[in-house]
Amino acid sequence: xxxxMTPQRTPTETALIxxxxxxxxxLPGDGTVMLKRDDAIEAIxxxxxxxxxxxxxxxxxxxxxxxxxxxxxxxxxxxxxxxVEGSAVLPVxxxxxxxxxxxxxxxxxxxxxxxxxxxxxxxGLDLYGADDAIGAxxxxxxxxxxxxxxxxxxxxxxxxxxxxxxxxxQTHVRLSVRAxxxxxxxxxxxQAGEGAAMVSSVSQLLLDEGAEVTWxxxxxxxxxxxxxxQFKAHLGKDAKLTLFVMNAGGKLVRQEVVVRTTGEGxxxxxRGINLLAGDTHTDVTMVLDHAVPHTASTxxxxxxxxxxxxxxxxxxxxxxxxxxxxNAKMAxxxxxxxxxxxFSTKPELEIFADDVVCGHGATVTEIDHSHLFxxxxxxxxxxxxxxxxxxxxxxxxxxxxDDEAIVExxxxxxxxxxxxxx
Amino acid sequence: MxxxxxxxxxxVDDGTEIIRGLDLTVKAGEVAAIMGxxxxxxxxxxxxLAGREDYEVTEGDILYNGQSILEMDPAERATSGIFLAFQxxxxxxxxxxxxxxxxxxxxxxKARGEEPLKIPEFLKRVKDAAALLDMDMAMLKRxxxxxxxxxxxxxxxxxxxxLLEPKLCxxxxxxxxxxxxxxxxxxxxxxxxxxxxxxxVIITHYQRLLQYIVPDSVHVLYRGQVVKSGDKSLALDLxxxxxxxxxxxxx
Numbered sequence: 214x215x216x217x218m219t220p221q222r223t224p225t226e227t228a229l230i231x232x233x234x235x236x237x238x239x240l241p242g243d244g245t246v247m248l249k250r251d252d253a254i255e256a257i258x259x260x261x262x263x264x265x266x267x268x269x270x271x272x273x274x275x276x277x278x279x280x281x282x283x284x285x286x287x288x289x290x291x292x293x294x295x296x297v298e299g300s301a302v303l304p305v306x307x308x309x310x311x312x313x314x315x316x317x318x319x320x321x322x323x324x325x326x327x328x329x330x331x332x333x334x335x336x337g338l339d340l341y342g343a344d345d346a347i348g349a350x351x352x353x354x355x356x357x358x359x360x361x362x363x364x365x366x367x368x369x370x371x372x373x374x375x376x377x378x379x380x381x382x383q384t385h386v387r388l389s390v391r392a393x394x395x396x397x398x399x400x401x402x403x404q405a406g407e408g409a410a411m412v413s414s415v416s417q418l419l420l421d422e423g424a425e426v427t428w429x430x431x432x433x434x435x436x437x438x439x440x441x442x443q444f445k446a447h448l449g450k451d452a453k454l455t456l457f458v459m460n461a462g463g464k465l466v467r468q469e470v471v472v473r474t475t476g477e478g479x480x481x482x483x484r485g486i487n488l489l490a491g492d493t494h495t496d497v498t499m500v501l502d503h504a505v506p507h508t509a510s511t512x513x514x515x516x517x518x519x520x521x522x523x524x525x526x527x528x529x530x531x532x533x534x535x536x537x538x539x540n541a542k543m544a545x546x547x548x549x550x551x552x553x554x555x556f557s558t559k560p561e562l563e564i565f566a567d568d569v570v571c572g573h574g575a576t577v578t579e580i581d582h583s584h585l586f587x588x589x590x591x592x593x594x595x596x597x598x599x600x601x602x603x604x605x606x607x608x609x610x611x612x613x614x615d616d617e618a619i620v621e622x623x624x625x626x627x628x629x630x631x632x633x634x635x
Numbered sequence: 636m637x638x639x640x641x642x643x644x645x646x647v648d649d650g651t652e653i654i655r656g657l658d659l660t661v662k663a664g665e666v667a668a669i670m671g672x673x674x675x676x677x678x679x680x681x682x683x684l685a686g687r688e689d690y691e692v693t694e695g696d697i698l699y700n701g702q703s704i705l706e707m708d709p710a711e712r713a714t715s716g717i718f719l720a721f722q723x724x725x726x727x728x729x730x731x732x733x734x735x736x737x738x739x740x741x742x743x744x745k746a747r748g749e750e751p752l753k754i755p756e757f758l759k760r761v762k763d764a765a766a767l768l769d770m771d772m773a774m775l776k777r778x779x780x781x782x783x784x785x786x787x788x789x790x791x792x793x794x795x796x797x798l799l800e801p802k803l804c805x806x807x808x809x810x811x812x813x814x815x816x817x818x819x820x821x822x823x824x825x826x827x828x829x830x831x832x833x834x835x836v837i838i839t840h841y842q843r844l845l846q847y848i849v850p851d852s853v854h855v856l857y858r859g860q861v862v863k864s865g866d867k868s869l870a871l872d873l874x875x876x877x878x879x880x881x882x883x884x885x886x
Contacts, residue, residue: 582689583725584727586685586687586709587725588727588730588735589686589708589709589710589713590685590709590710590712590718591735591739591743591795591799592713592714592739592742592743592746593710593739595708595710597742598710601735602727604729605727605728605729605730606729607729609728609778612729
């Protein structure tokens with residue numbers, strides 16, 4: 214993936230290449246799938262991305278991924294209660310899906326290992342660019358996950374929670390969903406576990422005409438875990454996607470969001486909150502392509518940085534020449550609560566159409582002292598008042614989701630984080 | 636109840652002295668009005684009483700029930716019974732008004748060694764107070780002061796004051812931005828709080844509010860000092876003749 218000479222391999226690169234040979238017999242896939250795996254490991258052989266690769270500038274993966282855990286077949290994470298009560302849970306434990314598939318009207322669930330075996334998952338394994346290291350890692354090693362097909366016109370009355378849980382070791386999982394024409398669904402992608410796991414997780418979502426999906430990524434890995442994730446979506450005509458990303462854990466986290474509007478009238482909303490503490494590194498990188506006319510997107514990212522945490526948001530919006538009447542707005546706001554924390558924001562707009570409304574903004578602030586004074590003047594002690602204000606800063610984004618059960622569930626996660634880090 | 640002695644205070648940022656040797660005594664049960672032209676230090680005085688960090692006391696003291704409050708932070712002052720109704724209440728997005736009221740009431744109860752309010756009792760108190768001030772409960776479901784009109788914000792301040800039951804109430808320009816009907820409702824709300832063990836300090840530019848909340852004493856503030864004190868007739872005199880006469884005598 215780099216044109217320059219690749220320096221000597223790092224222990225991590227060597228471990229990955231060796232693991233691929235060792236695990237080859239365990240990796241499901243027909244001929245097409247195995248060829249894609251070969252391409253993927255070739256990409257890894259040419260080196261993990263460094264800060265010299267533009268899209269990895271703030272997250273030097275080669276340096277940050279100094280070591281990786283071995284695969285651990287004995288790791289046995291336990292299923293956990295879903296974020297939203299009453300959700301249908303599809304667990305992936307230590308990288309393996311469940312043999313017991315739920316019977317829910319309007320959806321068909323398949324284990325991804327089967328789709329790798331029969332080759333029907335092959336088209337989704339393609340990398341999206343030369344710098345797609347997470348895609349390469351996942352394509353090379355993915356064993357399992359789910360494929361969920363939501364029937365045309367189906368309106369799910371309760372959320373589906375895709376749980377990806379680890380207990381140390383290495384797992385590579387793929388979660389794939391098609392929302393049929395006019396279908397409506399809420400999907401929770403839960404990323405959690407214990408121990409020092411390394412996870413690659415790729416989610417794929419296809420929205421057919423008029424489909425409406427709210428997808429919530431709730432990432433609460435322990436601060437010993439490495440979490441490399443990718444969310445890819447295609448929005449068809451008049452499709453509507455609200456993606457909510459909450460990063461509240463992990464030692465090294467990269468969440469990529471790759472979205473393409475492929476049908477007129479498509480509408481994409483990204484809301485993200487990054488709660489960063491300790492000595493951690495969290496990167497949210499979005500690439501959004503407005504590929505057809507009359508599509509809209511808004512992105513709001515709110516970050517709370519404490520301790521020695523480092524955060525990154527890269528938001529790239531490509532408005533293709535043909536994509537007239539695009540309406541795109543992006544904002545990234547950071548509350549920096551410690552002297553040692555840092556946050557890097559890189560908004561990029563590439564606009565080739567001439568009749569569009571696009572804008573972006575970024576702010577980095579501290580707690581507003583007049584707000585703090587107001588709360589304290591009502592008898593709320595400084596620590597509680599600060600807590601209220603920090604929570605308010607991110608809660609605002611959650612409240613926009615406008616669904617009481619979801620808002621309440623996410624605020625519970627938020628309270629949990631503040632209780633542990635406040 | 637409140638005794639301010641030779642108070643000098645300046646803005647921390649640029650060192651500008653705003654309060655220059657201010658003396659003022661307000662007894663329990665008293666309603667004191669502080670009047671004065673723009674820039675005389677009225678709002679600054681209210682912020683200093685509440686403990687805003689932007690101001691620094693360089694000389695003198697503020698005694699509340701005989702104890703100096705200068706070393707107390709705003710929360711400690713509030714839990715000890717001091718309340719400031721802000722001239723410009725802050726809009727705080729993301730903080731739900733009801734949640735805020737509950738936290739504030741319970742923090743103050745905690746400081747007094749009382750149990751937190753049970754939810755039904757809390758709701759009842761808020762409803763009763765809102766009804767007295769002719770406030771819609773729907774408004775209280777919104778984030779704190781966000782999207783409230785000027786008048787609604789002032790009512791929300793008085794609502795908080797009623798719920799927190801302070802001993803020393805400082806009202807900073809509570810009449811500004813109120814139409815005559817709202818002024819009456821807010822005044823009734825304040826009058827209902829008059830009590831032998833409570834002092835109320837009303838900071839105002841105009842005599843108008845004092846027609847509804849009749850003060851026991853009136854003090855004219857000019858260039859950071861009280862230059863004249865009197866009874867309610869002083870306010871009428873100021874209304875008729877302006878500040879010039881009083882200020883002239885002082886200068």
